[in-house]
Amino acid sequence: MTDQLAGTGTLLRLALRRDRVMMPVWTLLTTLLVVSMPGALGSVYATAAERARAAASMNANSSMRALYGPVFGDSLGALTAWRGGVYAAVLAAVMSLVVVVRHTREEEESGRQELLSAAMVGRRAPLTSALLAALVADAAVALLVAGGLAGQGVRGALALGLAVAGTGLLFACTAAVAAQLTESARAAKGIAAAVLGAAFVLKAAGDAGTGGGRSALTWASPLGWVENVRAFAAERWWVLLLFVGAVAVQAGAAYVLAGRRDLGMSFLPSRPGPAEGRLGTAGALALRLQRGSVLGWSAGFLVAGVVFGGMADGAADLVGDNDRTREIIERMGGQGGPGVLTDAFLATMAGMFGMVAALYAVSAVLRLSGEESGQRAEPLLANAVGRLRWAGGHLAVAFGGSALILLLAGLGLGLGHGRGLGAAIGATLAQLPAVWLIGALAALLYGAVPQYAAAAWAVAGGVLALGWIGPALNLPQAVLNLSPFAHLPRLPGAQALDWAPPTVLTALAVALTAAGLGALRRRDMIA
Incomplete structure (x- = not known):
């Protein structure tokens, strides 16, 4: 097993160097979306009574529940988690799936991975380094979100940061599976993005029909797990275990698939075109x-x-x-x-x-x-x-x-x-x-x-x-x-x-x- 991971550290450093601009910019934008909310919401709803009325209005509006989810508390922290938590998780997911596909399937598609694999690089080292790169970015998001919102409550800030990072890592593993299934980076990104879109639709449909995040459709979506962590509102720490389980299952599937295919090949090959072009x-x-x-x-x-x-x-x-x-x-x-x-x-x-x-x-x-x-x-x-x-x-x-x-x-x-x-x-x-x-x-x-x-x-x-x-x-x-x-x-x-x-x-x-x-x-x- 050690031989199959040979070169992982070197590939990780290469990935971080290649993404030295994209990762920090995306991480800071994702964090800014969340940590800017308390100040903005505080200027809009200055008193506890105004925040309570706003929360009641939002929970009574099915369209707003579909868009942002239910509100679980009337503190600035709870409103921040309601307004920006799911969307920060989406941004983390997009960043993670792009990083993983870029350093796995895109490298194979371009032919660069074949050159690297001719050296002392283990069979599973590229996949491992890509997942670790995504983990580094998601961990940075978690730390920045938790630190930026600590003033609203350390427990709630940590719960929200972990939920956002957990979503990013989960979709990094989704992208890792997609990269094994398809022959092109474009198709792998499309599959992972389609799963993310379906997760948002499931969450929106569940929240629109049932308040409080209790719908089975909401629980079927990883984005629904983000809101059900209930950051700043009697946190449910056990919900984070759902992210751990989903990451473990998908990462395991990706490693199994990676070990059963040849470099550059896939389990869903592209269909051959017609003998004579029609374009x-x-x-x-x-x-x-x-x-x-x-x-x-x-x-x-x-x-x-x-x-x-x-x-x-x-x-x-x-x-x-x-x-x-x-x-x-x-x-x-x-x-x-x-x-x-x-x-x-x-x-x-x-x-x-x-x-x-x-x-x-x-x-x-x-x-x-x-x-x-x-x-x-x-x-x-x-x-x-x-x-x-x-x-x-x-x-x-x-x-x-x-x-x-x-x-x-x-x-x-x-x-x-x-x-x-x-x-x-x-x-x-x-x-x-x-x-x-x-x-x-x-x-x-x-x-x-x-x-x-x-x-x-x-x-x-x-x-x-x-x-x-x-x-x-x-x-x-x-x-x-x-x-x-x-x-x-x-x-x-x-x-x-x-x-x-x-x-x-x-x-x-x-x-x-x-x-x-x-x-x-x-x-x-x-x-």
């Missing part, structure tokens, strides 16, 4: 490669739009006469007429959809980097396919897919709200210039400095964090203006539509995309 253009190939991602994002945005649209009319009732909450929502969503708060809520949701769509745009653009580093672009470019045609096909999918998912998000908002379908669609499509600008920045980085193309993720994540928690932290407008989304009209509800900012952002997106394509045309391809 005549580079754009058609790009669409074929990315259609699964487009369909998945489209379905998610449509469903989320319906859910948030159904909550719009209840926004005023939930806020009541709390001026601070009204100020935060209106700061995020702008001003309106008689239905100011409802319009502001819809505008806020449209902005959030736009910021999340920027993550899709970056992912779709950076598919170019994956095709190049995986040496799948070289055979295409060796034929009568120019670089601009090849890259243009993927960029068309990225920018066109962004428009599609925002269109469906607006459709969902309108259908969920029950009125104002055109206004809801217009509100989400108004986010496109900022989404395209971030996608264009990713294209520029890939074309000019491909080794730093992943920095586009940091930009998109920073914009999302700024828009998500910036208004609640009452950051200066000059700081909020660093996000391109801050310059877009707040629809619905804007008194006058100023076309200048969207036009400028679109022109910048076009210029950056052109510069990226020009740089790609001149540079050498990755060998």
Whole structure:
């Protein structure tokens, strides 16, 4: 067994070095989401009576329970666990599954693992080092969350930190199993992400139907375990044992599967294509490669739009006469007429959809980097396919897919709200210039400095964090203006539509995309 783990320490150091930027940034963003909550919530609900009324209102609203889960206490710590616990766990899960797939299946797919395995590297060392890398990141999240919330209660802070880290490690093991089953890193990430999405749906369905987290559907989801730890509200420490058991079972399965397959092989091989290709253009190939991602994002945005649209009319009732909450929502969503708060809520949701769509745009653009580093672009470019045609096909999918998912998000908002379908669609499509600008920045980085193309993720994540928690932290407008989304009209509800900012952002997106394509045309391809 020792021989099979030979080289684990060296591979772990290599993994941590490769992720020396991504891991700290993601860890800090996840932690900031949680530790910023007590201050923001304290400014909104200054007294115990206000917090008790807010908790009762949230628990009485099925849509809010589906979105955030039930509230188990009226302290600032309990409200923090309610508002940010599950979403911090989701972020930790995404970070962990990306880390594990990157250092297992992606290494095999690129051929680098075969070179490493020719040296003194044990059979199970790559899987072990990847899981340990995820463990390091999740442990850092646990320590930072526990330390940042210790002022609200040490026991509750530790329980929440362990629950968030436990979720991350659990989905790291899910990704480890998926990496053994599939031949491609993209498919492994897709399987792990689909399991995470199903976990959120199960939790939401259970919480919407039964208050207090008692539903069997809630308990069937690891994200439901996070809320049922009940941090800052008579902690249930035994729930953490569920994470331990799930991690042990999945890690064991991953090790068994890893020992029964050859390097580079999988248990779910890809189907062979037709003897004669049916795709005549580079754009058609790009669409074929990315259609699964487009369909998945489209379905998610449509469903989320319906859910948030159904909550719009209840926004005023939930806020009541709390001026601070009204100020935060209106700061995020702008001003309106008689239905100011409802319009502001819809505008806020449209902005959030736009910021999340920027993550899709970056992912779709950076598919170019994956095709190049995986040496799948070289055979295409060796034929009568120019670089601009090849890259243009993927960029068309990225920018066109962004428009599609925002269109469906607006459709969902309108259908969920029950009125104002055109206004809801217009509100989400108004986010496109900022989404395209971030996608264009990713294209520029890939074309000019491909080794730093992943920095586009940091930009998109920073914009999302700024828009998500910036208004609640009452950051200066000059700081909020660093996000391109801050310059877009707040629809619905804007008194006058100023076309200048969207036009400028679109022109910048076009210029950056052109510069990226020009740089790609001149540079050498990755060998």
